[in-house]
Amino acid sequence: QKEVEQDPGPLSVPEGAIVSLNCTYSNSAFQYFMWYRQYSRKGPELLMYTYSSGNKEDGRFTAQVDKSSKYISLFIRDSQPSDSATYLCACDSWGKLQFGAGTQVVVTP
């Protein structure tokens, strides 16, 4: 079983809707939690990182971590067609990163 589980999707939403993405993890040693966006044929780019339970907001993006449940989430408000990409969650323990499989998101105009 993978240490970080993520639904691969695809997740299709209409423009303007809220996109909700989730991951679960099993290793209590993870300290940092990240979300990346990856467009086709490109390297991942960091969207959000957190290191404690709670919410972190950056523009249209909100990252949520619940360490007690080992659950991390990313919300994208007012989604745009340009948000169509694969979103990867990642958990870090002293430099050893574990990625989820990635969720493909399609925002339709």
Add this chain to the structure above:
Amino acid sequence: EAQVTQNPRYLITVTGKKLTVTCSQNMNHEYMSWYRQDPGLGLRQIYYSMNVEVTDKGDVPEGYKVSRKEKRNFPLILESPSPNQTSLYFCASFPRTPDNEQFFGPGTRLTVL
């Protein structure tokens, strides 16, 4: 411009022919790492380095070697490539603690025949 560069971007080779994929960063980051990305398996960490002369295995290190002689460079070496190493490879560079300054390279698509 802050960036991670990888070379080559595309490579087709044959089984057993040693190859090196270079990775270089210009941000003075301590941490560098190599990943491979395969359909259905996502990104898997091969090796990582917390600083010069400090390297450690990730989840899938078999068949790969790395070295970190200088802070800016972290080459990935395949001594005897095999077809199951056909993949998309990414190098990444982070500062000591992950923050907004994280960069992935553009990727190297390797095919081993």
